[in-house]
Amino acid sequence: MLNFIVRRVLLMVPTLFVISALVYFIIDLPPGDCVTSQIDELLARGDADALTRADELRSLYGLDQPLWLRYFEWVGGIFRWDFGLSCQDTVPVSELIGERMALTLIMESATIAFIWIVSFVIGVYAATHQYRMGDYVASFIGFVGLSVPNFLLALVLLYVGKVYFGLSIGGLMDPEYIGKPFSWGKFVSVAEHLIIPVIVIGMSGTAGMIRRLRANLLDELQKQYVVTGRAKGLPPMRLLIKYPLRHAINPFVADIGGLLPDVISGSVIVSVVLSLPTTGPMLLGALKTQDVNLAATFLLFVAVLTVIGMLISDLALAALDPRIRFGATSEK
Amino acid sequence: MTDQPATPPSAPQSGRTPHFVSQEKWDPYVAERLTAEQEKYYMAGQWKLMWWRFRRHRPAVVSMIFLALMYLSTAISEWIAPYDLHSRHSAYIFAPPQSVHLFHEGKFLGPFVYGLKTERDKETLQRVYTPDPTKPMPLRFFCSGAPYEFWGMIDGTFHFVCPPEGGQFFWLGTDRLGRDLFSRIVYAARISLTIGIIGITLSFVLALVLGGLAGYYGGWIDSLVQRITEIIKSFPHLPLWLALSAALPVTWSPLVIYFGITIILALLDWPGLGRAVRSKLLSLREEDYAAAAQMMGAKPARIIGRHLLPGFMSHLIASATLSIPSMILAETALSFLGLGLRPPITSWGVLLNEATDINVVAVNWWLMLPVVPVVLVILAYQFMGDGMRDAADPYA
Numbered sequence: 001m002l003n004f005i006v007r008r009v010l011l012m013v014p015t016l017f018v019i020s021a022l023v024y025f026i027i028d029l030p031p032g033d034c035v036t037s038q039i040d041e042l043l044a045r046g047d048a049d050a051l052t053r054a055d056e057l058r059s060l061y062g063l064d065q066p067l068w069l070r071y072f073e074w075v076g077g078i079f080r081w082d083f084g085l086s087c088q089d090t091v092p093v094s095e096l097i098g099e100r101m102a103l104t105l106i107m108e109s110a111t112i113a114f115i116w117i118v119s120f121v122i123g124v125y126a127a128t129h130q131y132r133m134g135d136y137v138a139s140f141i142g143f144v145g146l147s148v149p150n151f152l153l154a155l156v157l158l159y160v161g162k163v164y165f166g167l168s169i170g171g172l173m174d175p176e177y178i179g180k181p182f183s184w185g186k187f188v189s190v191a192e193h194l195i196i197p198v199i200v201i202g203m204s205g206t207a208g209m210i211r212r213l214r215a216n217l218l219d220e221l222q223k224q225y226v227v228t229g230r231a232k233g234l235p236p237m238r239l240l241i242k243y244p245l246r247h248a249i250n251p252f253v254a255d256i257g258g259l260l261p262d263v264i265s266g267s268v269i270v271s272v273v274l275s276l277p278t279t280g281p282m283l284l285g286a287l288k289t290q291d292v293n294l295a296a297t298f299l300l301f302v303a304v305l306t307v308i309g310m311l312i313s314d315l316a317l318a319a320l321d322p323r324i325r326f327g328a329t330s331e332k
Numbered sequence: 333m334t335d336q337p338a339t340p341p342s343a344p345q346s347g348r349t350p351h352f353v354s355q356e357k358w359d360p361y362v363a364e365r366l367t368a369e370q371e372k373y374y375m376a377g378q379w380k381l382m383w384w385r386f387r388r389h390r391p392a393v394v395s396m397i398f399l400a401l402m403y404l405s406t407a408i409s410e411w412i413a414p415y416d417l418h419s420r421h422s423a424y425i426f427a428p429p430q431s432v433h434l435f436h437e438g439k440f441l442g443p444f445v446y447g448l449k450t451e452r453d454k455e456t457l458q459r460v461y462t463p464d465p466t467k468p469m470p471l472r473f474f475c476s477g478a479p480y481e482f483w484g485m486i487d488g489t490f491h492f493v494c495p496p497e498g499g500q501f502f503w504l505g506t507d508r509l510g511r512d513l514f515s516r517i518v519y520a521a522r523i524s525l526t527i528g529i530i531g532i533t534l535s536f537v538l539a540l541v542l543g544g545l546a547g548y549y550g551g552w553i554d555s556l557v558q559r560i561t562e563i564i565k566s567f568p569h570l571p572l573w574l575a576l577s578a579a580l581p582v583t584w585s586p587l588v589i590y591f592g593i594t595i596i597l598a599l600l601d602w603p604g605l606g607r608a609v610r611s612k613l614l615s616l617r618e619e620d621y622a623a624a625a626q627m628m629g630a631k632p633a634r635i636i637g638r639h640l641l642p643g644f645m646s647h648l649i650a651s652a653t654l655s656i657p658s659m660i661l662a663e664t665a666l667s668f669l670g671l672g673l674r675p676p677i678t679s680w681g682v683l684l685n686e687a688t689d690i691n692v693v694a695v696n697w698w699l700m701l702p703v704v705p706v707v708l709v710i711l712a713y714q715f716m717g718d719g720m721r722d723a724a725d726p727y728a
Contacts, residue, residue: 015563015566018563019563019567023572023575026575026576026579027575027578027579029579030578030579030580030581030582031581031583146714147657147707147710147711147714148707149661149664149665149706149707149710151665151668152684152703152706152707155684155687155690155693155700155703156700156703158690159690159693159694159697159700162690162694163694163697257566260568261565261566261567261568261569262568264568264570264571265568265569265570265571266570268568268570268571268574269570269665269668269669272669273688283571283574284574284669284671287574287575287578287671288578288670288671290578295575298571299571299572299575302567302568302571303567306566306567306568307566310566
């Protein structure tokens with residue numbers, strides 16, 4: 001087991017390295033840099049000595065150095081929790097991102113938990129009550145969840161909330177808690193504001209999970225050992241939990257690998273629509289202004305999150321299924 | 333069963349009906365002779381069987397017809413849209429949708445709209461449009477209206493529907509520049525629908541080439557392709573799409589951006605298909621017929637293209653169809669966020685970009701209407717893809 005973990009962790013390192021390099025170079029690809037747009041703005045405002053400031057700014061941000069040097073400086077800094085200067089506000093990136101990353105992490109974990117719990121309950125219910133009302137309702141919800149794109153759902157909810165209930169869904173906490181240290185009241189406020197984004201982001205993932213769990217469990221329920229168990233008089237609940245559910249749960253855990261990128265993608269766009277104080281809107285802004293350090297840090301954060309999530313899912317799967325522990329691959 | 337008599341009783345004294353024995357001559361080949369219908373079924377080719385099977389999936393067929401109509405509409409957008417894509421009506425900014433009526437004061441008049449009266453709200457300074465119920469203005473059909481260039485080439489003025497004489501017809505309202513939203517949705521379908529097709533074609537080709545190489549040759553090519561697909565698959569697509577499309581230079585023309593976006597979509601989409609190609613090829617190349625072809629001196633390209641690919645082409649097409657909606661969605665999302673297509677190229681995402689500000693939308697709800705075609709098309713693709721996947725293996 002230890003061997004397995006070490007191998008997986010070691011595999012993460014080159015992956016993250018490749019991703020970080022790719023991301024850094026891609027963001028820097030288009031002509032111009034973040035100073036260009038700032039200077040343009042200053043010029044438009046009629047600031048005459050903007051051009052002289054340009055060189056000053058460029059050397060401040062290290063933009064006069066070649067790209068690869070900047071990249072290695074940035075990567076080297078990561079280990080000291082120093083991500084360079086953000087071009088937008090001339091502050092260190094690490095100051096900008098702290099709370100946003102924490103909130104993103106909370107939101108995404110909450111979404112994953114939501115997806116798991118809801119799809120587990122509904123999936124098992126739908127499979128054990130096949131072709132009954134509840135099953136049809138679950139299938140219908142699943143279908144809507146799969147076909148309505150989450151940012152459009154967020155947009156519609158935002159509209160409905162605004163027009164019919166007069167509330168603004170935006171934000172992740174009540175205004176009085178912004179910038180305040182952590183407290184119980186803040187926690188409750190954040191939890192309340194999380195409900196809608198979590199449902200919106202988790203919708204499609206939940207729908208897919210329900211479908212898969214239902215199909216897997218239905219397959220298992222038709223097998224002979226279930227019939228045998230039932231014939232021998234096992235209580236239905238015990239029979240279900242003890243045997244078929246354990247088989248059916250396997251792909252469920254394995255799927256988190258596919259689920260996580262979806263959740264992260266969804267959280268980026270949904271938080272832009274709902275203007276949540278998470279990484280999404282800031283990433284978008286950073287990409288638009290070519291703030292390389294800031295954008296690359298966010299993207300690397302996303303990559304780390306994904307890779308760790310994959311690792312957790314692999315470990316959970318290995319713990320659950322001895323075949324994987326001993327080198328065989330999981331069937332997907 | 334031992335107490336039953338050896339011969340059945342001649343009279344129904346025990347209440348049983350007498351054992352029936354047909355006196356006709358029995359033809360021992362009856363089971364083997366095929367009716368004309370059966371003959372047709374057994375002789376049908378693979379694609380024909382698939383079509384029959386697909387036809388049984390009603391929602392899929394309905395979706396296919398719907399999609400076909402949508403794509404047909406993109407060929408004649410100029411005729412369907414009553415206005416041009418960019419024509420502005422400065423007198424009608426944020427005009428609400430005009431409803432089409434049939435009866436005026438109890439009299440049947442045919443489809444008509446009421447003219448709009450414009451007032452300014454003294455407090456909010458917004459324009460308020462109210463229908464003027466005194467003068468009905470009948471719509472014109474198959475008429476000559478706003479001039480356009482058909483596909484940018486042939487001049488024309490023909491429309492299916494034109495605004496009434498001296499009036500306007502904004503079926504779905506207008507936007508902040510007074511452009512007719514219905515016309516814009518019709519034109520935007522051209523971009524939104526084709527981007528999925530072009531993108532999936534590119535991704536399909538990539539998947540065939542790279543997945544084919546990996547599956548057929550194995551070895552280091554295989555492990556390289558595998559690593560690449562793993563990295564792409566494991567990374568969240570949206571941030572990567574954002575980064576890539578932010579990397580498209582602002583100086584490019586909108587049309588080049590359009591192709592750039594399709595290429596970006598394809599670049600991140602092919603691994604799913606490529607994996608399917610690879611695993612199928614890996615198993616199929618061990619088949620005897622592949623070995624036979626190899627021994628007869630066929631080149632790899634021929635073996636893959638002629639002998640191996642046809643074996644799972646239908647599966648590939650089905651799964652490609654299932655990933656078209658995600659492409660359409662991705663484009664919509666990118667344009668919605670302002671990193672995708674740029675005006676004057678108009679897609680549904682570009683239209684939705686105007687709905688980003690919720691305060692504007694709360695007053696002018698019709699700006700959200702481009703959501704409807706997006707959701708409908710995605711639903712239709714999903715149903716059709718499901719049907720195709722079920723039909724893809726007709727011998728199952």
